Amino acid sequence: MAACQRDEPADPVAQTPVAVSPAVEEAPAAPVAAAEDIEDGDEGEFDPESIPVSTAPLGDFPYLKLPTGYSMLDRKTKSFDFAEFPFWTDDGYQWVEGKLQTGTFRADKGKQFSELEVVRNIEALVTSIGGVKVGGGKVSGVGDEEEKRVSKLMSMYQGALCYPSIDQFQSFVIRRSDRLVWVHLCVRNNRGGLAIAETTPLEITASLLPAAEMKQQLDDEGKVSVQVNFAVDKAEILPGSEPQIAQIVALLKQDPALELSVNGHTDNTGDAGHNLALSKARARAVVDAIVGQGIDGSRLLSEGFGQARPIADNDTEAGRASNRRVELVKRN
Template sequence: MDNRPCQSLRTGLALMLLVGALVACGKRQQTDDATTQSNEPAEQIGQTVEPAAGQELEQPGDSKAAADKGDTPVGFDLDSIPISTAPLGEFPYFSVPEGYREDSRNARRLDFAQVAFWTGDRFETVEGKVYATGIRVKSDSDKQFSALEVVRNLEHVVTSAGGVQVADGQVPREARKDKAIEALMREYHTEAKCWAHDPMQTFVLRRTDRTIWVRTCKSQRFAGLIVAETQPFVPTSKLLPAETLKQKLEADGRVALQVNFATDKADILPGSQPQIAQVLQLLQQDPALKLSVDGHTDDTGGAAHNQALSEARARAVVAALAAEGIDPARLQAQGFGQDAPVADNATEQGRAQNRRVELVRI
């Protein structure tokens, strides 16, 4: 039997199936390409997308602009606090509530100092006039102490004057571990700042010429209040040139310098370097001169701490002079802590005079 017709039929069917498969594959590829193109940005495929009614077409960089406009969280911003023009009395402006008293043994009134305020996302260090006190019930009163009553009264009077609350509650544990803030706040009694884990509130009262910061806190047996008013530092000490240092040493055998250090540290601040330079010049001009560098502190903090701090500061001055080529054998460092005041520690001006370095001829 001749099988050629059957073979021809089978060959034809195979060709038809192959052609059909190729056609189907081509159609699927076109569909995939179209899908891919529709998912690409319009500017990549040469199309223009028209914005819907009431919408603006987002331009490159709009995402960043939106974030800058506040779509992402931002921290405390002093400029966002409205300026208050409410009348105020004399500093510290806000009194303790009726039936309560300030803790006179631990209250501080400083003409110029630093204090740190928690703003909800960070600490702000404020320089200026400071008032800090603990608050307790009056001793001749039958009133029961209520920390909540105290802070609610203070909150009312501060916000009535235009103050804005910027923080409320505990300061986060990690923020409380900041050693610089711990050292800075060591100047204030526990009853003014409360314990580290106690809840607190921070208020900002912004004026055209200054900013007033208020911190309240409450503990079980007392409440605390700190008020700070920003003001620029006005230097009152003068640079003593080498010739003046020489004259005072010849006349009195000693001379006091106002060398400024970082708070509770022995780091000499840059503003005091010109005075250190004059001491260096004095020693260079008289190679036979030998000096004792004596450190002194005020009575803030414990006596043992102040003794160690005064010694460290005296050594820092000696090290600064030795680093410039002065033979260390011509210098000695001593610390006297708070034991040799030259002014009343009850005032900030007196404490500033007591925080000094003296050069003594030996």
């Protein structure tokens, strides 16, 4: 990860790390506090507002670098402009959305992996920039559904989660005036996992496709992709997609003879069977929303194809976003 220094920009996560001293003189250290030492907000809930704001220089995301002698594995390092990651606090998981970098690391050739050395270095570095430890030990008391949700992400994030109920871990938060920086560290035997997230808001780049443009594409190509956003790993249509649903309804009202198949598609993240079921449920949810606004259900079919019909490269975040889509296909 990238070093935290006053004058030097941070290095990319996959570069060979430099030594991290237990204390960083240039960055004034804020007193370290464990989660139980922070003033509580609502009882039983993690309260980020209780963490002091850090003004220490950070450099560039992802801000932290491993100690000398340890390196991230290039093939297991992933970066996302916008993603979700579960950070464990002593009150439970906090599902953080924003910029994310994850990966697995090991000791360099000829060096013995020391769990204590890694933990103490990262603790010292995070503390020196005003970070606070908010969780540690092993994950316990998690419900079955959330455990399944976390397990699904483990395959996506290439080991950064390690094994929550088995491995020792540390969770930290660095509170800035405009965002939170979350750090997840886990170690076991001869390897470790690291995830760093920054709570940056999602930049909305999708635009509304009016009924007239949908009709033109249907006439020209027989199908059109529309942007319908869903809750993560669910078939729940988010409120921001209601205007697009309204335009589909308008299209069908303007052409009473038009019949459509609503097809759901996903990227290749996670289990293929799960993705297939999810795509079918999402397509059905879109049909239900349209019918709920007065369109005869006999004019609509719903189908899901999961990850089987990509239109872009699944190796990039932009490509995966393109593959997560709803298509309207002309039936007549």
